[in-house]
Amino acid sequence: MSSPAWRRTTVFPMLALLLILAFPAATPAAGTATSVPAAQQARAAYRVEKVTEEWTMWDGEKLPLSVFYPADARPGEVFPAILVVHGWGMDKSMGEWVADHYASRGYVALAFTVRGWFGAGGEVGCMGPDTEMKDVSHIITLLGRDPRFPVMKDERGPVVGITGSSMGGCFSYLMAPRRNPRPGDPGDPRIRTAVPMHGSFDLLFSLYPNGVVKFLWVTLLLSTAYLGNLSGFMINVVNVIIDERMDGCQKLQAIMESAGKLVPLISDVDQQLFHIYEVALTRNEEEEGEAKEFFKLRSARYWCDGEYDGKVEHPITVPMLILAGWNDDLFYANEGLMAYRYTDAPKKIIITNHGHLGCYPGPFPFPGITGAPESAWVREQVDRWFDRFLKGVQNGVDREPGVVFYRHTDPEVYGKAATYPLPGTRQWSLYLGGGDGDGRGRLVSRLSAGDAGCDLLVNLGISGSVSLPYIHDAPQLLGGDPLTIPTRITLLHLPFSEVSYTSAPLPREVTVMGPPLFALFYQPSAKLTQLVPWLYEVTPEGEEVLVSRGFYEGHSDDVWMKQGTECPQEMQACYHRFRKGSRIKLVLSVADLPTSWPYPG
Structure with missing residues (x-):
């Protein structure tokens, strides 16, 4: 007799929360950097020269x-280099700013267009x-090697830093050198510090969290x-229009040249x-392992921890300043916190309240366009980081707290x-108790003896919410206020599409x-089981505030x-403070369109 089309799921999850009890100050170890003359550290802004051209790569x-460089440098004066990598869908114009x-x-400073993107040879890869x-x-x-550019060098070669937002942040993680690198590790020892944003x-x-396709x-x-x-063409045209180094005729010529690169209109991918x-979408089990291996090889975590077991055999060995956002739903702050743990060098992480759209601080x-209220402060931290670890400026950045994060309870501070994990924290576990059948x-x-029941979930591939x-x-990019639209919208109630569990009122602030952790035990009627947890205050x-998902x-x-x-x-x-008298609520749903690709049982 065949099993029914719906899935019955008996759920016994455990929800674990890391509780903060203290906020001590930080004193990371100081790093080393090639020193520059004191006169260079103190002087006013340099006049900048720009050279734009194409360079031939290793495969033709x-x-x-x-390349932007100081045009009024003194004879023999040399400077560290910074590579700036653009985001997905962009070109070097973004890095030029x-x-x-x-x-x-x-x-x-050098900004380049990644292969396959607008105007560059090769295919768009990953x-x-x-x-x-x-x-x-x-x-x-x-x-x-280029004699036109006064690049500082030492026994390892050019003294280089790397940074970028989104895809540029991925590049920065991957290119940072690691201890005892394995064959194929892309890290480059000439990079002395990285600032992934x-x-x-x-x-x-990022894309396959806990087995779910982030559709x-x-x-x-x-x-x-x-x-x-x-x-890429659109952002390139904007960059040409605002370039004060060009006159009108030069701008027109540059735009015409850019238009010529629009053929073909569709990129070579x-x-x-x-x-x-x-x-991923067809859940092709025969090739799923190959797909996941593709993502691993393009992840800095893999080159630090090849077994994905949390044992960091090959930590990052250069100073890292990591920028992340609590609301970044493409690259969760989880990844920045993991990178922080996987770095064995001076390190710092700044977690703002931004999503992925607001990841670029300018x-x-x-x-x-001024950016968010804290953008100027974040840029200053990046400037100080490069000055310390590329120029050797003793600005004290290596003696400041290593973990800095936005708090909704005090947004200005x-x-x-x-x-990390924060000193004075402990894990607190909650369990699913018995319900009233609705x-x-x-x-x-x-848990008590009466809490060992089961809850029924029916998976149709959809739930009543999006x-x-x-x-x-x-709007903050233009100096406005953030939008107040909800992240999750309930449209209708579908029976058996979700269950919820709520704690008693909290006797004190928590x-x-x-990252909250959850463990699941269930009995499925089908080969695959998808469950989406939501954590609320x-x-x-009576207001429900979404804390994590x-x-x-x-x-x-x-x-x-x-x-x-x-x-x-x-x-x-997340960072969240539950008020005294509030209750913690966990919701489990069977689907989360359009964020994740559902499994219609």
Whole structure:
């Protein structure tokens, strides 16, 4: 007799929260850096010269790039170099805004277009160790050999830092050197410090969190890859228009040249990207392992911890300043916190309240675009970091707290701590207690005999709610206030599509910092089981505040047999203080369109 079309899920999750009890100050160890003369450290802004051309890569492909360098340097004066990598869907124009800024501060700064993107040779790939990462190392070599550019060198070669937002942050993680690197590791020892901004440290977790395909983001990324020529052209034209170094005729010529690069309109994309997309959406088990290996090889976590067991055999060995955001729903702050733990060198992480859209702190090309209220402060921290670890400026950045994070309880004053996990924290576990049969149960600190019941979930591939990407900070780029639209919208009530569990009122404040963990035990009627946990605060006034969310998809050939997660699964990292008298609420739903790709049982 065949099993029914619906899935009955017996759920016994455990929710674990990390509670903050103290906020000590930090004193990281100081790092080393090549020192520059004191006169260079103190002087006013340099006049900047820009060189734009194409450089031939190791395989013959040509990449457009721009080098910005101090034009009024004294004879024999040399400067550290900074590579700026643009985001997905962009071109070097985005990096030029940053490169110009750093050249005026006494650096040789280079912005290049990643292969396959607008105007560059090759195919749009995905940060391949043997392609895009190899390009970066080749660019460092060519920059160091070019007599036009006064690049500082030592026994290891050019003294280089790297930074970038989104994809540029991924590059920064991957290119940072690691201890005793394994064969194929893309890290380059000539890079002395890295500043990844909202990048992925683990692409497998970013796009395949706990086995669930992050459908909305994966689809947007793939679509943008094919439209990369168009998006790159648009930002390139904007960059030409605002370039004060060009007169009208030069701008017209540059725009015409850019228009010529729009043929073909659709970018040349590595066919493997669409194949992996197809494998993920069809849940092709025969090729799923290959798809996940593709993401691992493009993740800095893999090169630090090849077994994904938390044992960091090859930690990052250069100073790292990591920027992340609590609301970044593409690259969760979890990844920045993991990168922090995987770095054995001076390190610092700054976690703002931004989503992925607000990941770039500037500088911005237009006077009217100021960024979020803290953007100028974040830029200052990045400037000081490069000055300390590329120029050797004794500015005290290595003696400041290593963990700095936004707190909704005091938005103007960021929290600070010495390390992560924060000193003085402990884990607190809650369990699912018995309910009243209507999809509502209790969260309890310990289980009793009456709490060992089961809850029924029916998976139709949809639930009565939809979730939206975090775009609330978009107006802040123009100096406005963030949007107040909800992240999750309930449209209707579908019976058996979700269950909820609520704690008793809290006798005191409870503060959570980091990723909540959940463990699941269930009995499925089908091969695959998808469950989406949501964590809320229910205030004494009855308002429900979304605190964190997560994903889980389990695979089993044995239907109706008790299954479980092999280890606790991470939800989205957060900072949240539950008020005294509030209740903690956990909701488990069977789907989360359009964020995740559902499994219709």
